[in-house]
Structure formats: C-alpha cells, structure tokens
Amino acid sequence: MIERLDQIFVILKHWLLGYLPESWQTPVGVILSVVCIIGLYPALFAITTVLERKGVARIQNRLGPNRVGPYGILQPMADGIKSLTKEDIVPTTADGVVHFLAPVVLVVVVFMGFAVLPMGRNMVLVDMDAGLLFYFAMGASAELSVFMAGWSSRNKYSLLGAMRAVAQMISYEIALLLSSVVIVMITGSLSLVKIVEAQNHYTWGLPHWFIFTPWGLAGFLMYAIAGTAETNRSPFDLPEGESELVAGYHTEYSGFKFALFFLGEYVAMFSISGLGSTLFLGGWTAPLEVLQFIPSWIWFFGKLFLSMGVFIWMRGTLPRLRQDQLMNFAWKFVLPMCLLNLFAAGLWHFMGAGWLRWVVCSAILILAYVSIGREGMRRKNLGPRSYRYAE
Amino acid sequence: MQEAMAFTPQLDASSIAQWLWLIPAVPIVSSGIIALLKQPRRKMASGLAIGSLGFSLIVAIAAFAHVLSGWSHGFAVREVVNFSWIQVGAQSVELGWVLDPLSAVMMVMVCFVGLLIFIYSTGYMEHDENYTRFFCFLALFAGAMLGVVISNSILLLFMCWELVGLTSYLLIGFWYQKPAAAAAAKKAFVTTRVGDIFFLLGIVWLFAQTGTLLFYDHGAGSLESLALGGLLVHQSHWGLTAAGAIGLLIFAGAAGKSGQLPLHVWLPDAMEGPTPVSALIHAATMVAAGVYLIARVYSLMSAGAVAHGGAAGTTTALMVVTWVGAATALFAALVAVAQNDIKRILAYSTVSQLGYMMAGLGVGGVAVGMFHLITHAFFKALLFMGAGSVIHGAHEEQDIRKMGGMKPAMPWTFATYAVGMLALCGVPIFFSGFWSKDAILESAHQWPVAQAPYYMLIFGAVLTAFYMTRQLSYVFFGAYRGHGQAHESPRVMTGPLVILAFFAMALGVIGTPAWPWFRSFLENHAAEVEMHAFAESAWLMLLLTSCVIVAVGIGLAWWLYGDKSPRAEEPDALEKAIPPVWTVFANRIYVDELYGVTVIAFYYWWAKVADWIDRNIWGGIVAGITLLFKVWAQVNRFLDTNMVDGGFDKGCEELYNGGGILARIQNGRGQIYLRLLAVAVVVLAAILIWSGRP
C-alpha cells in the first residue's frame, strides 16, 4: 500500500501509457512528464507568490493581500488575469526580436533544469549520466537571457541591471559549481539519481545526508549563498534594486512578458532549492528512518517549500549588499572557502573511516573560516571606491 | 558513506599506529601557520604552538597506552607503517614509522617536557619582539624531534635529524644581533655537520649492505636478524664486523649531536641561545637524540656480542661507545668545576651526563642508557629552566659570582632548583638521578672488559656533586652581589618548574632494582617486584658508594664555598687551593684552542695558499691573454676602419632601398597577414593532398 502511494505517479503514468501502442509509449510518456512539470511548477509559483507576500507582510507587520478570496489566497489568479489582459508595451527604440526572445529563453532554460532533478523515487525525467553538468549548462545559459533583456530594451537602468545581474551570476556560478563538485567528488557520480541514492542510508535512524558532514555543511552554506545570488534574491537583489535602478533588467517589460520573467525567477528559485536539497539534504529521502512510510515526493516538495520559506524569510530580514561588497564577498570569501572545502573533502575521502577525519576536516574548515572570514574581512580599506571603465 | 556516519570515535590498535605520523606532522604544520602569522599575533602564535604540541602529547600518550596494554598482555608491541617514497627502477626508497616501547617512551617524554618548556617560554620570551618567530622555530623543532623519534627508516630519521640540527642552529642564533650568538650557531652547525658526514656514510653503507633503509620491516628490516646475520659474515681487522663499523659511523653522528668527545665543543657555546632553547634542545631532547639513535640501532652495535662471551657480552663498537662516554663524562665534569657562567656549568654537566648515558648504553644496554636519558631530561630541563628563572630574576645576569643570596628572593625557584641539583648529584633513594646513575655504575662495575670506566664514572659523579653544590651555594646562599633587586619569576614560569621537580623526584620509582619496570618494559619481559633485590650485597655496596660519592662531593664543595659570599674579583676558592689545575679547567682543557691551532689553522693556511695561487698563477695567465687580445684588437680596428666599413656602408644602402620595397607588404594590418596566412595554408594543403594522392 505504502509502496503504491509512493509510486502513485509512476503507476499512473504506466497505466495511462498502457492504452497506447508500443511505438508511441516512449514519446508520449516523455511528453506526459514534461507537461506535468510545466503544469506543476507554475502552480507552485502561484502558491508561493501569495505565501511570500503574506509572509513578508507578516515580517514587516502588515496585512498583505487579503481582498481576493478568503485571506486573499486567490490573489495569484487576479495577478495572472491582470498581467494577461494588460497591454504589452515595447519601447520604440527597443530591439524588438531580442526584447521578445529574452523572457522566452529565460523560462525555457529554467524549466530545462528540472529534466534531471529526481522529484521522488523513480520520478526523474531523464536520468542523465552527466546530469549535474547539464543542470549547470542550462543555468549558465540563463545569464544570456538576462543580458538580452537588459540590452534589448534601450534603457540605461535595464542595461545597468543586466550588467550587474550577469556579473553577479557569473561570479556566483563559480561558487555554486565548486560547492557542488564536493558532492561529485565524494559520490563519484554526476547523476543526481545516484547522488540521492548515496544519501539513502540510515545509521541509528539518522540519514546519511551530506549536510551532516563537515564538508557537506560548509558546502551547503556556500551553495545556499551562491544560490541566493544566482537567483538574484535579496540580499543579493541588486540587479532589481528598485531604489537605484527602477526594476533592473525588466524595467521595460510589462504584461505577460513581465509575468514570464516573474515566473522564470521563481521557477529558478524552485530548481535551485530542488538541486540544493538533492545534493545536500538527501533529495526525496526521509529525514528519519521511521518516517520512510511517507511518500518520497512529499519529502522532496516539503524540502522545496522549506527552502522557499527560507528565501522569503531572508528577503524579509536582510538588507541589500553594495555592488563592491557583493563582488568582494564572492571572490575573496566564498570562492576560497569553496576551494578549501574541496581540499577538505579530498582529505575526508583519503583518510578513510574513523573519528579522526571528522576532527581534521572540521578543524580545517573552521580554521579557514576564521582566517578568511574573520581575519581577512576585518580590515576593510574604506574610502571612495575606484570605478573602472574601458576608456 | 556507511562508515562516514560513525558518530562514536573509537580508538583501535591499528588506527593509533596508523595516525602516529600526526605526532610530528601537527607541530610542523602549526609552525608553518605561525610562520605566516603577522608579528603582533603573539597570543595566536604561542597558542598554536602549545596547542599543537598538546595534541601531539595526547596522541603520544594514547600510543604509549596502546603499547603498555600490549605489553601487559605479554607480547612485544612493534607496529610499523612503511610506505615507498621514491621508486627508482627496482630500488625503492622506503620511509615509515614505528611504534614500540622505545619510541613510545621517548615520544611521551619529548612531548611532555616540550610542552612544559613551551608554556615556560611564553613567560620567558614575553618581551622579545620576535616572539612569533621563536614559537615558529620551537614548533618546528618539536615536530622534527618527534620525527626522529618515530621514524622507522634511517633515511627519514636522518632528514628529521638534519631538520633538528637546522632548528638548533636557528634557535642558538635566535638573537643573531649578538655576534657571539651568531658565531655559536655557526660553530654548532659546522661541528655537528662533521659528525653527520660519518652518519651519512654509515647510512649509505648500511643501505649498500642490507638493501633496505627500514629498521623493522616484518623480518626484512636492517635491524632484524636476517640482515644482521648478513652484516656479521665477514669480520674485518681487530674484530670489527660490518655491523660494528656501520654502528661506529652512526655513533660518530650521534657523538656530534650529543656532544661527545671530541665534538662536544659546540654545546657550551650553544648556551648563547635563549634559555628555554637550552633547556629543550641542548639539555632534554636534541642532545639526547644521539643517545636515542644509538639505542635505536643498538642491535646493530651489539650484533655478534656473544662472540666475545662474558656476562653482558660486548663488541668493539660498544667498547668504543663506552670509552668515549666515560671519557666525556669525566672530562666535562672536570671542566664544569671551573666555570662561572651558570648556563655554561649546566651545559658541561649536560655533556658529562650524556657521557654517562653513552657509557650506560655501552655497558648496560638500551634500558640503562635510556633510563638515565629520561630522568636526566626531566631534571636537566628543570635545572635549565631554573637557571633561566634565576637569570630572569637577576636581570639577565649570568655570572654566578654576581649573584648569591637569592634563596629568600625566589623561594620557588630555589626549592625546585635544589631538587634538580640533588637529582643530578644522585642523592640516594628520593631522587630519580640516583636510580638511573646507579644502574649505569652497577653495569659499569660488572663490565667484563675493564674497570677503568667504572672508576672514571665514579670520579665524575663526585665532581658532579661538587660543582652542582658550588653553583648552588654561589647562586642562592651568601649575600646578593648582583645589581638591582632579585625578584621571583611569574607563575607561568614557576609552574612548569614545580611539575618538573615532582617528576625529577618521582620518576626514580620506575627504575629501582627492586621493580625494574622500565628495563623490563623496554626489553619486553614482565616486571615483577622483588624486594630482596634491595638486600643484595652488591646493591647495598653500590648504595654505600654513591652515598659516599655524594657526601664527599657535596661536603667538599660546601666546605669550600658554602654560604660565604666571595666577591667577583677575588679568585675562586678552588683556584686558591690548586691554581695550575684550575686554570686548565677554566680554559676548558684547551680543546677549543687545540682545534684552533690544528684544524682551523690548517684551513686558514690552505686558504692562504689557494689565494696565492689564484693571485699569481691564474692572474698571470689571464693578464697574458688580455694583452694578446688587446694587440689583436688594434689590428682589427685598423682593418675595420679602412676596408670593411666602406663596403658595409654600400651594402647597407642597397639593403635599405630593398627594404623600402618590401615594407609595402608589411602594412601593419593584422587582417592582411591573416589572409596571407590562410592563402599559404590553402596552397600547402593543396600540394600535400595532391602529392599524397594515390
């Protein structure tokens, strides 16, 4: 029974495909799953928006949306209808084609990422051998769309926002990659399914999630920081810092295109948190051995929403960084930490079993944190920052 | 990942032996980190050094406990971890470390004493601006020393050995602004190098003979019966086997490190370094490294001992060791009598005690020598730190004649110092020095070959008691003759003193003839208490002798110096009694001078000769050649100006015009070049394809 419940979607799919001739089954099956994903995440997105607005409102001691439907839970509907019916304004000087392509590319690329994300036991679209690589390849292409958006709408705010976004995304993508490479080093596989499997063991009812190891914890923290920056969420939301640039790269977007950007941003958040929970929080595995009877997909989406909650919480709590602070942080703290984390993981791997590697790895990481984070960041050379132009 | 989640750290046998390398590694790494620290980060530096050594101590104690448990269950623990360092063809240079009673005892001692001295130095070096550097060196030294202790490969041992030498050099010359310190450092380095050359030769020979660098390698090691048998086959002249010869070469290295005659000269000068350094390196650990080395390769030295027969059985190598040791012990004791620098006296006493250890190794085997090494490490470190605290209290005054009457001023120091002194003199029953020294004397007494070493050592013991008493009465009794006001040192300095004092007394328990725990531990047989050992006439005899020795020594000294406070300028009491002997002693029996007129003079003369050759012969040749070239150059000049230039200018013009034409092609536009390149490629490829066509 529990098994059935766990595999319900898989069973459903096979049952549906059962009615089709052999030759059709594979393509239709793929299409089916794709449709599911494409249908599911926008729905989650709708829920999340209202959650966020209410949550942030609660943090800021406001009421938040409370007009549409009971407690304003139908707010997303209203927003959707509004953005669909609104006029789609394109600046006359704008570069029409690119301006149109940008949001499309963004959404497409972001959705691509879910192809390799296992959302439950046997619930992955394609179990690619180089899944993680694929994911990052897709993530890399998102930057381009942001640039397209910023550049095509001939508007200096948009351009500045885009440049900021791209610079920030590139800087933090490195950190993102390096912090995930640790996992690859330990599991020896780029396939996310295998990575989850590797964490699906229990000692004394406690799971073998990677976050419960020194390097795992450090890696997770780095990943969380880099991921936040990668999705341009606060405190790293300079690209759309409304106080400086009206709305960053999507200043000139309105109506449905803007909605697409909005969607893209949130779906990106979903996929980043999904990857994070897959890499460090054991994906769809249960946090306690006794809780395994609960279906795996519930766990996955539970973790997803947990991290979304954290995203919202951070947005409500933390102030925005300054550009140079952002860059310093990326290159002078996060990156070195990631490299040291790699080193620690390697040590962990080669020191074999036993208590000692725990001590050594944690010692290395703590020492590194103290020396880089505390010592290195202490003496800030304050003063006017020096700008660099090409000319 | 399964075992990764094992939350309970459990410390099983194999793991401790495997992680033995951490003991040296951690201090070395921490010294590296300290080296990167900035000057002002003093707390961090000392903290790192002490913490790392503390960690080493914990691991060392764990290892010791492991060995102990194995021993108490009645089997000899000798766990080795070997790995191949470099692979050269079929030969592979192998390194490794060993965990056996010897190394276990030694490492615990080094870590413990080292830790205390580290703590002590935080107080002593407080006002030095190179605090961080000091701790960097100290940590490095500790790491290297521990490396020497645990290494199972003679090559690794040699590396650490040299590293130790280097740190000793660095630390002796720590105050390199003082020319004396710099000179002393150089002297130490060069002198020990002399020994190390022989050591290296020994290593090479050993490797050539046995084909392995490892001591123990599950039967294949160089110290195991197989290899030893091979080393014994051919006896060279005067009964010296290959094993013995190699042993002697290694002993030369050991003699260099631990200041045996005739290479002892550097050790007294090494006192130019900071006192903690003298305590750690030049009393407790490094100088003992030589003794430890001999103990490590003892089976090499004693190989074929039965051939000579006799009670203990001995070999030529061991005889040499014994004689050198005894001679050193006596010599240094004599010299120490007539020194006035507090640290110098201690230095000479260290030399003499090292002589005792060597002699002990020679006559009585590993256990005897090592026992004295351990006890000596404790009380000599205690004495040095006490001396440091005295110097501290007397405002950096080192001349004992300018001290005196410090007993009331610094009670703690006095008490602990007295304990150390009594231990060194070997006052019976209560002090560890007595037990260890007696073990040596006893076995010297039973030595089959000769009785002379026994008497030498006895006389040395008398002198030891004498000069220690002299020093004590000079420093602590009588009236204060120094400048300023003597004051007690801070708690952080006296604390270690107290701990060490305790051990200086208590440590004797493990080596009494009634319960020869230490010996049986090292030699891997069960230790049982036999009270009747005390009743044995031989032992009682010995007890009596040592009582007499101590009584004579102390009494004489007290009669000469006790509690009367002679002024610096007036001659020493003993000098009044026997001036000529005194002067000889006071000038350290002219050994340095001897070297001065022999070795150094020779080199000096040789350098002069070389210089002369350089100036006159080579210089002359060079001058001649120069002249030749000058003439030739003149000729050339003439030819140039008149013949070549004319033609050359003409050619240049032609070339210039030609260049003008060619320059059109080079119009400085990258793209054009690129095109030419592409064309060239196309043409080339075409030619190739056509030519390659079937």
Next chain:
Amino acid sequence: MANPLTGYLIVAALVFAIGLAGALTRRNAIMVLIGIELMLNAANLNLIAFWRYGRHPEVLTGMMFAIFSIAVAAAEAAVGLGLVISIYRHAKTTDLEQMNRMKG
C-alpha cells in the same frame, strides 16, 4: 552522403570556412575573435566526429583533445578580449583598418 562521418566533416568545414570568412572580412576586432571561436569549434566538431567513428573510441583521445581545446579556447577568448579592450583604450577604436601602427 553514404556515411555519417562525411556529413559532420562537411558541416565542420562549412562552419570553419564561415568563421574564416568572418575573421578575414569584418573590420571589428571582436568580430575577428568571434570568427576564430567559430573556427575552433569547427575543429572540435571534427575531433569529436573522428573520435566517434574512429577505430578506438574507448581510448577517448579525440574527446579529450576536444575537451582540452574547449578549455584552451576559453583562455584564448579571455586574453583576446582583454587585448581588444586595452587596444581600444589606446587607439579609441576596434577597427582593424585603422590599426596599422606596425606599418613598416
């Protein structure tokens, strides 16, 4: 085209030629770099194609070569664009026709 390899090779040749044409005809230095990138990629395609249809794909030689050349190309792009920028800073132009200071 009977066998698949030919197709890939032709495509590679085409891309290479296009890249070359770009590098040879465009005025802007950056465009020249773009052309060079295209040529590099064509080469990569060749390598991979030969690896795939070669005799010993399990040895991975061609693949490795491609991967390395990708890595090197990244470096090349970085340095090249850096050069372009610094040239622009000096000459205030990226037009190759006007960059003829090295005229002999």
Next chain:
Amino acid sequence: MGFVFYLISTFTVGGALAAVLLKNLVHAALALTVAFFGLALLFLRLDAQFAGFAQILVYVGAVAILVVFAILLTRGSELPKEGVFSKTWLVGLAIAAGVFALLAWAVLQAAPWLPQEKAAPTVTVNDIGNALMSRYVLPLEIVAVLLTAALLGAVIVAMHEKERSR
C-alpha cells in the same frame, strides 16, 4: 544521417552565418551562441555528452558573455559609419571559399575510405574522469597552469593604466 541531423546542422550553420553577417555586434554575439548551441547538440548526437555540456557551459556560459561584455565596453554596439566589412572583403571571402572548397573536396575524396556507421561507444563520465586523472593528467596540469596564466594575463592586460602603475 537523419532528418534531425540536417535540422541541427542547418541551425548551426545558420547561426554561424548570422554571427558573421549581422551588422549589430550584439546580435552577432547572440547568433554566435546559437551556433554554439547547435554545435553542442551535434556533440550530443555524436554521443559525446560530456563534451556537449562542457561546450554549453564554457561557450554559452562564459565566452559569449565575455564577448558581450567586450562589445559593450568598447562601444561596439553602435554601428560604425563606414561599413562593417573591410574594403577588400571580396579577397577574404574568396580565400575562405577556397579553404572550404579544399576541405570539402578533400572530405568527399576521402569519403569511400572513411569508417562506416558503427555502434555508439559507451563512455560514462567516470571513464572520462579516470582518463583525465591517469592518462591525460599531464595535459590537465598544463591546461590548469595555462588557464591561471590566461586569467592573470587578461586581468593585467585589461586593467586600468593607473591601476597597473600602483
């Protein structure tokens, strides 16, 4: 050879052409990314998964962005008055055509000797990793050094004058 292959190749070649021909540099750069994507897809069709994704990651993720940055920093996005093609563009075109002709001719010549269709080699990422760490470790090291050097070099070259002086 299938329909898919033709599709992708047209896609790729079209991208390349656009990249070379478009007047606006930013458009050209974007077209370049299209070409890169197409090439990556071709790699995938050649069962070189790793190379394909690496291609996307490096070229689309890094090189294209780099190019775009360079364009914006050098004000390349606004069109120059005199045309984008050099005066003697015909020569260049001719040479390129010559090269293509040569290559194509060579390939077609060699077609009969080229290896035929064969089963896809099974190469996992692990194999690549092992190869990189064992057989190709030296090149790997060298590439690492090269990349470091290139990084520093690029920074130094592109740095501001006054930055360099200090």
